[in-house]
Amino acid sequence: MPPKKEAVMSAFERKRLENIANNNAILSGISTTADKIIPKPAPPKSKPKRTPVPRVKREQPKREVVVRPTRQSSRLAGLGADSEVLKRKAEVEAENETEKAKAKKMRVGGDLNLGDIKVEGRKWEGGVDGMAGLKGLALPARGAQPGLRTFTDDDVEETTDKGLKDLRLRMSGLKLYETWPVNDIKIVPQRVYSMGFHPTEDKPIIFAGDKEGAMGVFDASQEAPEAEDDEDELAIPDPVISAFKTHSRTITAFHFSPADENAVFTASYDSSIRKLDLDKGVSTEVFAPADADEDLPISAIDIPATDPNIIIFSTLGGALGRHDVRTKAADAEIWGLTQQKIGGFSLHPAHPHLVATASLDRTLKIWDLRKITGKGEMRYPALLGEHESRLSVSHASWSSAGHIATSSYDDRIKIYSFPDAGEWTAGQGLSEKQMAPVRQITHNNQTGRWVTILKPQWHKRPQDGLHRFVIGNMNRFVDVYAANGEQLAQLGGDGITAVPAVAHFHPTLDWVAGGNASGKLCLWM
Helix, strand or coil: CCCCCCCCCCHHHHHHHHHHHHHHHHHHCHHHHHHHHCCCCCCCCCCCCCCCCCCCCCCCCCCCCCCCCCCCCCCCCCCCCCCHHHHHHHHHHHHHHHHHHHHHHCCCCCCEEHHHCECCCHHHCCCCHHHHHHCCCCCCCCCCCCCCCCCCHHHHHHCCHHHHHHHHHHHHCCCECCCCCHHHCECCCCCEEEEEECCCCCCCEEEEEECCCEEEEEECCCCCCCCEEECCEEECCCCCEEEEECCCCCEEEEEECCCCCCEEEEEECCCCEEEEECCCCEEEEEECCCCCCCCCCEEEEECCCCCCCEEEEEECCCEEEEEECCCCHHHCEEEECCCCCEEEEEECCCCCCEEEEEECCCEEEEEEEEEEECCHHHCEEEEEEEEECCCCEEEEEECCCCEEEEEECCCEEEEEECCCHHHCCCCCCCCCCCCCCCEEEECCCCCCCCCCCCCCEECCCCCCCCCEEEEEECCCEEEEEECCCCEEEEECCCCCCCCCCEEEECCCCCCEEEECCCCEEEEEC
8 A cells, every 4th residue: 555645734733833832831931930020028037025014904893784684586485477475565565665755745734843854964064053143133124015116107217328337237246155155055955946035134144945845044144264274275164054854845935924024934846835933943834735635736925015914826736826824724715727837926016916927828817816706616816918928938027116027938038017007907908919028038948857947036126226137047147137128237157057047136135146956056245
């Protein structure tokens, strides 16, 4: 047989074998290449031996061992998921939690001694002793009754631009209280919801109520004691502040008796109105539903200057009530004015039979208490007129000159003018033109969930006769406006870290107080 011819290697096969040979050469020398690139680490240097220092064992403080009940497994106890025992156990636990929550919000009846309801905490160590300076306060001398008109139409006509300028200069000249910084004046533990100035002119005394029913009192006339040397740092002692748990839920309003300088009235969502006697240090319940289970959250109160025994109040259920403190709570008259919440109201200072209400139903309404008609649930005061806003109205505040200032969630402050209100006959209706606002001011009123609702509050009896009101500003200021809507000042200062949403004038002096969501107090004087 002829010999076989050797197969001729193709160019592709030759190239493949060359690649394999090259790769093998690279892999065989990779260790040498790595040693050239990465140098070997130097051997570690020997460290000198340290002489061990014996540790001193500290004696641990003895802790009290709390014996807690051992949790038991239902599965190991042989109880199935559908066991009646387990169902009953769950029902009992749910009932207990419900009762605890209800008891926490249940109002406390009877008299409360301030010494027994003191709020615990270093900030409020003043207690009853801190209120010693409030005894014997004198109401300011006045030539007329509280709330009477001190500014006439003639005064309005004689006002010039120069006068407005002077007023602006004076209001803007108010300075933030400097004895203690704002962060040190925590007047209540929780968010400030209501506030009031005691009417005395002897010294600035501010009351505040928070979301959980605590009432705080601060005397701004106190002087800061000398700083203590605390580890090379000067530590200024906290101011003396007194705080008491007078209500079980939010304190919504303060009102000071026009006849008794020692009487302070407070209202709350716990359905009660209480009277605090500053001289005796006792808080007495003056109104609450006879049925302890009846829920009648009170949103605001006012007292006519002509009769200090009468309290007018509004509720979150849309009702307006009238109670004589000399009678039983069951004798109070309560009128259902609307199906929705009345957030705020006020009486005309000079004509307290006129009531202005602000409601979630988006309306400002004016009522006349001289004419009450109807029977049963259809019995209520005469409605004189109303004005509707685009969104809900938060508060309606009368001035002694006949202005009404409202704040609403359409980001407006509206000013209405009724200079002839004293001439209205009982039940007289007001036209749509009469009820129209004379001025609307753009103002951010979107407080959200964590800031108290912004409400305008008038200077009740200004000594210069020029009417003005204050309202919180979401940019952490307090705005001051004149009755004609002109802005007079924007009060601020260092250390204000939250919106002073609750703002009030002193009834007669140029003092302004503001409270914020962290329970802190701002004061301008």
